[in-house]
Amino acid sequence: MSNWIDIAALDAVPQRGARLIKTLHGCVAVFRTAGNEVFALDNACPHKNGPLADGIVHGKAVTCPLHNWVIALETGEAQGEEGKVATYPAKVAKGRILLDADFLQQRAVA
Amino acid sequence: MTQKLVVIGAGMASGRVLEHLFDGGADFDVTLFNAEERGNYNRIMLSPVLSGEKTYEDIVTHDADWYEANNVTCHFGTHVTAIDRQAKTVTSAKGTVAYDKLLIATGSAPFIIPVQGKDLPGVITYRDLDDTNAMIKASKAGGKAVVIGGGLLGLEAAAGLAERGMDVTVLHLMGHLMERQLDEAAGFLLRRDLEKRGITVKCRASTAAILGTDKVEGVLLEDNEGLEADLVVMAVGIRPETRLATDAGLEVARGIEVGAQLQTSDPDIFAVGECVEFDGQLFGLVAPLYDQAMVLANTLMDKPEVFTPKKLSTKLKVTGCDLFSAGDFAAGEGREDIVFRDPARGVYRRLVIEDDVIVGAVMYGDTADGNWFFGLIRDKTDISEMRDTVIFGPAYQGGAPSDPLSAVAALPRDAEICGCNGICKGEIEDAIAAGASDIGALRSQTKASASCGTCTGLVEQVLAVTLGDDFVLPTAQPICSCTEMTHEDVRRMIKSQELKSLPAVWQACDWKTPCGCHVCRPALNYYLLSDWPLDYEDDPQSRFVNERKHANIQKDGTFSVVPRMWGGITTPDELRAIADAADKFSVPTVKITGGQRIDLLGVKNEYLPAIWDDLNKAGMVSGHAYSKGLRTVKTCVGTDHCRFGTQDSTGLGIQLEKALWGSWTPHKLKLAVSGCPRNCAEATCKDIGIVCVDSGYQISIGGAAGMDVRETSLLCQVPTKEEVMDVVKAVTQSYRENAKYLDRIYKWMDKVGLEWIQEQITDLDIRAALVERFDLSQTIYRKDPWAQHVAKPAPYEPLATLTLEAAE
Numbered sequence: 028m029s030n031w032i033d034i035a036a037l038d039a040v041p042q043r044g045a046r047l048i049k050t051l052h053g054c055v056a057v058f059r060t061a062g063n064e065v066f067a068l069d070n071a072c073p074h075k076n077g078p079l080a081d082g083i084v085h086g087k088a089v090t091c092p093l094h095n096w097v098i099a100l101e102t103g104e105a106q107g108e109e110g111k112v113a114t115y116p117a118k119v120a121k122g123r124i125l126l127d128a129d130f131l132q133q134r135a136v137a
Numbered sequence: 138m139t140q141k142l143v144v145i146g147a148g149m150a151s152g153r154v155l156e157h158l159f160d161g162g163a164d165f166d167v168t169l170f171n172a173e174e175r176g177n178y179n180r181i182m183l184s185p186v187l188s189g190e191k192t193y194e195d196i197v198t199h200d201a202d203w204y205e206a207n208n209v210t211c212h213f214g215t216h217v218t219a220i221d222r223q224a225k226t227v228t229s230a231k232g233t234v235a236y237d238k239l240l241i242a243t244g245s246a247p248f249i250i251p252v253q254g255k256d257l258p259g260v261i262t263y264r265d266l267d268d269t270n271a272m273i274k275a276s277k278a279g280g281k282a283v284v285i286g287g288g289l290l291g292l293e294a295a296a297g298l299a300e301r302g303m304d305v306t307v308l309h310l311m312g313h314l315m316e317r318q319l320d321e322a323a324g325f326l327l328r329r330d331l332e333k334r335g336i337t338v339k340c341r342a343s344t345a346a347i348l349g350t351d352k353v354e355g356v357l358l359e360d361n362e363g364l365e366a367d368l369v370v371m372a373v374g375i376r377p378e379t380r381l382a383t384d385a386g387l388e389v390a391r392g393i394e395v396g397a398q399l400q401t402s403d404p405d406i407f408a409v410g411e412c413v414e415f416d417g418q419l420f421g422l423v424a425p426l427y428d429q430a431m432v433l434a435n436t437l438m439d440k441p442e443v444f445t446p447k448k449l450s451t452k453l454k455v456t457g458c459d460l461f462s463a464g465d466f467a468a469g470e471g472r473e474d475i476v477f478r479d480p481a482r483g484v485y486r487r488l489v490i491e492d493d494v495i496v497g498a499v500m501y502g503d504t505a506d507g508n509w510f511f512g513l514i515r516d517k518t519d520i521s522e523m524r525d526t527v528i529f530g531p532a533y534q535g536g537a538p539s540d541p542l543s544a545v546a547a548l549p550r551d552a553e554i555c556g557c558n559g560i561c562k563g564e565i566e567d568a569i570a571a572g573a574s575d576i577g578a579l580r581s582q583t584k585a586s587a588s589c590g591t592c593t594g595l596v597e598q599v600l601a602v603t604l605g606d607d608f609v610l611p612t613a614q615p616i617c618s619c620t621e622m623t624h625e626d627v628r629r630m631i632k633s634q635e636l637k638s639l640p641a642v643w644q645a646c647d648w649k650t651p652c653g654c655h656v657c658r659p660a661l662n663y664y665l666l667s668d669w670p671l672d673y674e675d676d677p678q679s680r681f682v683n684e685r686k687h688a689n690i691q692k693d694g695t696f697s698v699v700p701r702m703w704g705g706i707t708t709p710d711e712l713r714a715i716a717d718a719a720d721k722f723s724v725p726t727v728k729i730t731g732g733q734r735i736d737l738l739g740v741k742n743e744y745l746p747a748i749w750d751d752l753n754k755a756g757m758v759s760g761h762a763y764s765k766g767l768r769t770v771k772t773c774v775g776t777d778h779c780r781f782g783t784q785d786s787t788g789l790g791i792q793l794e795k796a797l798w799g800s801w802t803p804h805k806l807k808l809a810v811s812g813c814p815r816n817c818a819e820a821t822c823k824d825i826g827i828v829c830v831d832s833g834y835q836i837s838i839g840g841a842a843g844m845d846v847r848e849t850s851l852l853c854q855v856p857t858k859e860e861v862m863d864v865v866k867a868v869t870q871s872y873r874e875n876a877k878y879l880d881r882i883y884k885w886m887d888k889v890g891l892e893w894i895q896e897q898i899t900d901l902d903i904r905a906a907l908v909e910r911f912d913l914s915q916t917i918y919r920k921d922p923w924a925q926h927v928a929k930p931a932p933y934e935p936l937a938t939l940t941l942e943a944a945e
């Protein structure tokens with residue numbers, strides 16, 4: 028059973044943009060694509076921890092602002108490089124962004 | 138038996154009818170009435186009379202001798218007031234004259250907009266010699282003229298009056314000039330050329346009233362703007378002069394209705410010229426009137442012919458500006474445009490194509506090929522075979538099949554390839570024979586394609602044709618894997634197709650990804666905002682984080698904050714505010730930069746709006762240390778303190794920084810001003826460097842001291858500060874408009890050549906236009922982004938802060 032919690036309005040994140048969610052154990056970046064899908068990933072590039080939320084979002088990918096690694100939002104995998112960031116279930120319902128609290132919690136434990 | 142032919146109106150159409158009749162030996166006894174106090178003259182040449190190039194005598198087409206030789210009874214200065222169809226007579230102040238056949242050729246009357254003040258002395262229309270003389274007379278006193286109407290007539294009047302020294306403003310109701318003949322782009326070029334001659338043009342200007350008590354004193358617009366005027370010319374349109382025909386009970390719609398032999402609803406009465414309506418159509422240019430005149434003359438001589446209106450092309454010369462339009466050039470579904478522009482020469486061509494046939498053409502600046510295009514439209518020629526080259530005109534159409542290469546092969550040696558520099562094919566061939574084997578060598582040896590670059594493809598084709606297999610056409614580097622187009626291609630598309638949004642570019646340029654990538658989007662965002670400052674809205678999501686957050690990102694995700702210090706000058710108060718901010722926000726490193734200012738390094742993302750707010754309050758704005766835009770203007774102490782200083786280098790540097798800050802450029806832009814050739818501000822390794830000398834200012838460009846180290850090249854020397862400002866703005870704007878994204882000035886200069894940049898700057902008209910465009914863009918972009926973001930801090934704050942409890 029998933030445990031969806033309401034984070035914010037979809038419109039609080041710009042299209043092709045991202046915002047940060049602070050948790051006790053670091054930041055999660057919530058991305059919104061041009062097609063209004065949302066994805067949640069750790070805000071740390073597998074290369075050198077670059078802040079992915081500050082990258083440029085294109086299609087279903089983000090380019091890290093520090094050295095341009097391209098990370099797939101769906102899988103968290105770096106394209107053409109070795110590396111992967113953690114992803115978390117996220118969805119949009121009635122114009123609100125929802126994240127799965129259980130997964131966030133697992134992250135905290137891990 | 139000789140018939141009595143009475144002609145009402147001695148205009149361009151009736152004059153031509155009479156010529157055909159007499160040439161054909163027709164047996165008529167002609168009586169000619171004209172309301173004007175003169176006989177037939179060439180009305181379309183009134184403009185040269187107005188401007189002073191010609192006199193009335195030069196434009197008379199039929200003089201007293203001619204009327205006498207042909208036995209024409211003339212009643213000039215005589216209005217015909219009535220037609221009696223029963224009695225077959227016409228009446229004027231001079232009595233009644235009988236006719237067997239009557240010809241109405243009354244032309245049209247200027248339309249007067251029914252506003253208050255329209256009858257005041259000093260309000261003139263533009264139709265005949267009397268109007269022209271009235272304008273010439275009024276212009277002798279100088280003063281201000283307002284021309285209402287930006288169509289052909291209004292612009293001719295405006296140009297003539299400006300030529301005679303009046304201060305002229307044209308008011309036009311529509312969004313661009315001559316909207317019926319020209320599209321927006323050509324209308325813009327026309328406007329620009331008129332403005333260069335000192336004429337003010339106001340589009341979307343609707344006249345509310347003409348002001349004045351005994352004579353005209355001004356014009357009031359709907360938006361309440363008032364304009365002073367000593368003369369008002371109303372040129373808003375014409376309507377067929379049909380009053381006599383209506384009173385006589387002839388069938389009249391908008392014009393006097395005629396059949397294909399130009400007969401009216403009365404078999405003995407004919408009509409010709411602008412006063413007629415045929416098949417729902419009115420006529421306002423002489424070409425179709427001359428066709429009518431021929432048909433009518435033959436009809437009168439019992440050689441019936443049929444008048445068929447031809448597709449019209451208009452080739453016009455608004456005193457000094459060449460324009461041409463033909464066919465239907467409205468955009469529409471299933472229609473495609475081919476556009477060619479040569480910004481440097483002010484040339485614009487646009488073809489509208491539907492189903493491989495050209496249906497419309499608009500040309501501005503160079504209209505020499507107009508007739509050829511008109512032929513293709515008229516004959517509905519299938520152009521699919523020459524699609525790639527058709528826009529260049531007939532000179533480029535070789536034998537079929539005309540692929541671009543064989544078209545170029547077929548060109549004669551004197552065909553011009555590079556319009557900017559006037560380089561012909563032969564010169565390029567000679568340079569190739571002398572050893573030039575690539576585009577770079579050709580550019581430096583012949584200047585071909587060294588200017589606007591539009592002809593680069595053609596020059597390469599000449600290379601390919603001349604060298605044969607030895608030459609491999611370079612595959613131009615696309616911007617990124619989202620597209621096959623180069624930066625240059627895309628820039629040209631954005632300008633020529635007037636692409637004003639990212640989706641428009643993606644669509645028109647066939648992007649392979651749905652919304653680009655981190656490489657192309659910042660470039661496109663820059664091109665759009667630089668080319669369409671008024672229309673395009675900057676897209677923060679297409680900017681690198683530094684430009685989105687107005688700070689430099691650091692390796693640990695923190696940011697650096699650099700406030701502007703104009704020209705490197707600061708004050709104790711500013712320094713205190715910086716120190717306070719550094720304390721308050723626990724800034725780990727405070728560093729003096731290489732750009733004469735202070736960097737606060739290691740500021741946390743969420744503190745940015747707050748630290749900016751503090752710095753703003755102390756009077757400081759963003760230093761744009763993060764931008765592809767104006768960075769620093771480094772200065773030395775100059776005449777204020779230095780014993781060698783020749784000019785106020787510090788003051789000039791500050792003035793430059795205040796004028797240029799906030800502008801976005803293809804790459805960063807750094808300036809410096811040194812007070813003397815000792816050059817303590819290192820001006821000769823900046824993008825734009827100014828070295829002050831006793832006689833003025835040496836402006837040089839294209840320096841760098843980063844990955845490449847380059848010394849600047851002298852652009853020009855000017856005597857005054859004002860000129861420095863203009864030259865720097867102009868060169869910056871030219872760089873903004875023409876360079877590839879992420880090319881510093883030196884790289885751009887290597888591509889277009891210093892000479893080309895020099896030409897832009899030394900041509901005062903081009904310089905002024907560049908300055909104007911720069912200033913326009915600055916009205917939008919010279920704003921402190923920090924202040925704007927302080928007001929909207931959301932992006933810097935977390936979207937949510939979750940504690941585990943909250944999550945549970």
Ligand code: SRM
Pocket residue numbers: 689690691697699728729730731732733734736762768769805807822840841842843844845881
């Ligand atoms: C802060 C400063 C160094 C310093 O401590 O003095 C600096 C810092 C950076 N420079 Fe620089 N440059 C600084 C003056 C210079 C100068 C000297 C000057 O301007 O007088 C140069 C050589 C002159 C020139 O530009 O031609 C210089 C040539 C570069 C280059 C090479 C540019 C080139 O075209 O070759 C880069 C890389 C780039 O822009 O792509 C660069 C890029 C950078 C970046 C932005 C690297 C980056 O992308 O993160 C550095 C940001 C550091 C940070 O975290 O804030 N910096 N940089 C200087 C800020 C000046 C200012 O007040 O705005």
Ligand SMILES: Cc1cc2nc3c(=O)[nH]c(=O)nc-3n(C[C@H](O)[C@H](O)[C@H](O)COP(=O)(O)OP(=O)(O)OC[C@H]3O[C@@H](n4cnc5c(N)ncnc54)[C@H](O)[C@@H]3O)c2cc1C
Pocket residue numbers: 145146147148149150151170171172173180181182183184215216217218242243244245263264265290293378381409410411412420421422423424426453
């Ligand atoms: C300044 C100017 C520039 C132009 N430039 C161009 C151009 O570049 N190219 C182009 O193709 N066309 C141009 N035109 C349009 C062109 O001049 C007209 O289409 C053409 O003159 C119309 O010929 P018309 O014989 O029908 O009428 P008109 O030439 O106007 O002649 C009609 C005559 O009838 C007289 N009349 C009217 N009513 C009466 C009456 N009741 N009794 C007696 N006489 C009467 C009028 O006084 C007038 O002299 C221009 C026009 C103007 C004013």
Ligand code: SF4
Pocket residue numbers: none
């Ligand atoms: S030279 Fe410039 S870019 Fe390189 S480390 Fe120093 S500040 Fe950074």
Ligand code: FES
Pocket residue numbers: 072073074075076077091092093094095096
């Ligand atoms: S830290 Fe992301 S690419 Fe280097």
